[in-house]
Each structure stands twice: as structure tokens, then as C-alpha cells.
Amino acid sequence: xxxxxxxxxxxxxxxxxxxxxxxxxxxxxxxxxxxxxxxxxxxxxxxxxxxxxxxxxxxxxxxxxxxxxxxxxxxxxxxxxxxxxxxxxxxxxxxxxxxxxxxxxxxxxxxxxxxxxxxxxxxx
Amino acid sequence: xxxxxxxxxxxxxxxxxxxxxxxxxxxxxxxxxxxxxxxxxxxxxxxxxxxxxxxxxxxxxxxxxxxxxxxxxxxxxxxxxxxxxxxxxxxxxxxxxxxxxxxxxxxxxxxxxxxxxxxxxxxx
DNA sequence: CGTCAACATAGAGATATGTCGAAACAAGAG
DNA sequence: CTCTTGTTTCGACATATCTCTATGTTGACG
Numbered sequence: 001x002x003x004x005x006x007x008x009x010x011x012x013x014x015x016x017x018x019x020x021x022x023x024x025x026x027x028x029x030x031x032x033x034x035x036x037x038x039x040x041x042x043x044x045x046x047x048x049x050x051x052x053x054x055x056x057x058x059x060x061x062x063x064x065x066x067x068x069x070x071x072x073x074x075x076x077x078x079x080x081x082x083x084x085x086x087x088x089x090x091x092x093x094x095x096x097x098x099x100x101x102x103x104x105x106x107x108x109x110x111x112x113x114x115x116x117x118x119x120x121x122x123x124x
Numbered sequence: 125x126x127x128x129x130x131x132x133x134x135x136x137x138x139x140x141x142x143x144x145x146x147x148x149x150x151x152x153x154x155x156x157x158x159x160x161x162x163x164x165x166x167x168x169x170x171x172x173x174x175x176x177x178x179x180x181x182x183x184x185x186x187x188x189x190x191x192x193x194x195x196x197x198x199x200x201x202x203x204x205x206x207x208x209x210x211x212x213x214x215x216x217x218x219x220x221x222x223x224x225x226x227x228x229x230x231x232x233x234x235x236x237x238x239x240x241x242x243x244x245x246x247x248x
Numbered sequence: 249c250g251t252c253a254a255c256a257t258a259g260a261g262a263t264a265t266g267t268c269g270a271a272a273c274a275a276g277a278g
Numbered sequence: 279c280t281c282t283t284g285t286t287t288c289g290a291c292a293t294a295t296c297t298c299t300a301t302g303t304t305g306a307c308g
Contacts, residue, residue, distance in 0.1 A: 019231065023192075024173040029166040036169070040161030041266080042153040049148040056242055062285065068147075075267055077286055096275055096284055104240040107143065111238040118180055119232040165296085186255065199297055201256055220254050220305060 018113050035110060038086035043069060044079045051089060052102045059099040142237050159234060162210030167193065168203045175213060176226045183223040 016028075024032070039045060050068060051060045066076050080100060083089045088107065091100045140152075148156070163169060174192060175184045190200045204224060207213045212231065215224045 019173050020176040020179070022173070023177050024170045026166065026170070029169045029173070033164050033166040033169050036160050037164030040157050040164040042150065042157040045153045045157050045160070046148045046150070049143050049153070052144040052240070053146050055144070056240070072268060098285060104242055107238045107240050108243040111235040111243065114231045114235040114238070116176070116180070116228040116231050118228055119235065196298060222255060
């Protein structure tokens with residue numbers, strides 16, 4: 001946790017007003033909708049949660065994710081791809097296996113967008 | 125802003141661990157996915173933003189929302205219904221007009237779910 | 249009562265999404 | 279090189295979603 005990260009978060013808040021601040025323009029609405037749509041599926045939410053619960057910097061192999069669902073492997077791969085295209089996770093291949101991790105800044109950006117003024121006060 | 129509200133928010137945080145805390149069970153994943161899916165459409169995001177930017181306790185008449193889009197009135201009505209079914213907004217008819225307002229606790233619950241431990245530290 | 253205005257609901261059509269099995273691709277082992 | 283295992287891509291299908299027009303409902307006003 002660094003001062004730098006604090007600044008980044010502050011910047012996000014400054015550049016990206018929350019849902020209550022002002023009416024969304026078309027472009028930003030489309031951009032945000034794409035990310036929320038990625039979260040709008042129970043399988044993807046569980047996948048994200050499984051990866052995120054590894055902690056900051058943690059990684060999960062696909063081979064650990066697949067058996068957690070009653071779905072075919074291609075289906076899991078497809079959902080992981082959507083999460084990645086939404087900018088919520090990223091991955092890297094190391095040898096035979098592919099490892100996924102979350103991009104916390106993406107999640108935090110969404111959280112800041114959703115926060116209402118009242119809740120912001122409550123935390124402060 | 126009351127002490128009561130602070131307690132409610134605290135409760136939410138306690139009862140509903142964030143995405144990074146622990147793997148989501150099926151039931152909660154389905155429940156959350158329904159809400160995120162409602163946010164996964166640019167029209168609905170803009171609608172929510174238009175309503176939310178009225179401030180806490182603020183209301184917007186449908187007759188103000190419809191002209192803000194290049195869509196038919198039934199389509200707007202449909203999207204408002206989905207937002208309402210997701211528990212993000214509520215409405216009331218007063219005479220000829222129907223007024224919508226946001227339910228801030230729903231938004232805050234989502235924000236808490238998305239917040240990563242690092243961001244939570246940054247705010248604290 | 250009749251009419252008008254504001255919203256909601258119903259039904260239909262085009263497109264998007266979730267899922268699968270089959271096949272392609274990548275990398276290590278023999 | 280060939281075989282096996284882990285993963286992604288492809289093609290197809292059923293279902294869901296978004297949008298429209300047409301119709302229904304609710305309440306205000308003569």
C-alpha cells in the first residue's frame with residue numbers, strides 16, 4: 001500500500017464522478033455497462049470471487065477453477081475471456097497452465113462509481 | 125445522514141463479505157448477478173444516473189426521463205421496470221405522473237461488495 | 249359519462265448470450 | 279517426432295434480451 005496508490009485512487013474519483021454526481025454521457029455509460037454486464041452472470045461472479053479470494057497478487061490456475069463448476073471447460077474458458085475483455089482480470093501462461101489474477105483497480109473504480117454521497121460520508 | 129444509517133451500512137459490510145473475502149456461494153452469486161445484470165445496459169445506467177443525480181431523496185418524473193433518450197416510451201418503461209425489479213430504484217404514482225427515486229442502500233451494498241482490501245485501507 | 253394524457257403491459261421480431269461437443273493449439277514427456 | 283494433458287477457439291443451438299407497435303390502465307378534467 002503506497003502513497004502512489006492512494007493518489008491513483010484519488011485520481012479515479014476525480015476523473016470519474018459517481019452515479020449520483022451527474023448524468024452519464026453515452027460514451028461512459030456504454031463503457032461502464034460493458035463491465036457491469038460482465039459481472040451480470042452468476043458463473044462469472046463466482047469465478048471472479050474465486051480468483052479474488054486469493055488475495056492481492058494471488059493467482060489461480062484454470063485447472064483449479066473448472067472443477068468448481070458443473071460446466072464444460074470451454075464454457076469456463078469463455079467466461080474467463082469475457083471477464084478479461086472487461087478488464088477485470090488478466091492472465092499469463094506458464095508452461096502447461098494458465099494463471100488468472102484480478103485487477104483490483106477495475107473493481108475499485110466500479111465501487112467508487114456506485115458509492116452514494118451518504119455512504120462516502122459514512123466511511124470518511 | 126444519521127447514526128442509524130451508519131449502522132445499517134456497517135451491518136451490510138458485516139453480513140455480506142466482499143468479492144475478495146471468500147468464494148461466493150451459488151445463491152448469493154445469482155442474487156448479485158441479477159443486480160449487476162440490471163446495470164449492464166447503457167440505457168439503464170443513464171436512467172439510474174439521471175435519477176440518482178437528483179440527490180438523496182430526490183425524485184424524477186418519467187415524463188422527464190423519456191425525452192432524454194432516442195427510444196420509445198414503452199422501452200424506457202421496460203428498463204425502469206428492470207431497475208426496479210433489481211431493487212435499485214422504486215416509484216410511486218401521484219396523480220397522472222409516476223416518480224422514481226434511487227435506493228441508495230442497494231448501490232452501497234454493491235460498492236462494498238466490489239471494494240478490495242487495498243482500497244478499503246486507502247479510504248480508512 | 250366521455251375524452252385526453254401519462255405510463256404500463258403484451259406480443260413480435262431481430263440480435264445477443266450461455267452452453268455444448270468437436271477441433272485446434274501449446275507445451276512437456278517419452 | 280509422437281503422445282498426452284491443459285486450454286482456447288469454432289460452430290451450432292436454445293434461450294434471453296432489446297426494441298418496436300398496439301393495446302390496456304389509471305387518473306384528471308369537462
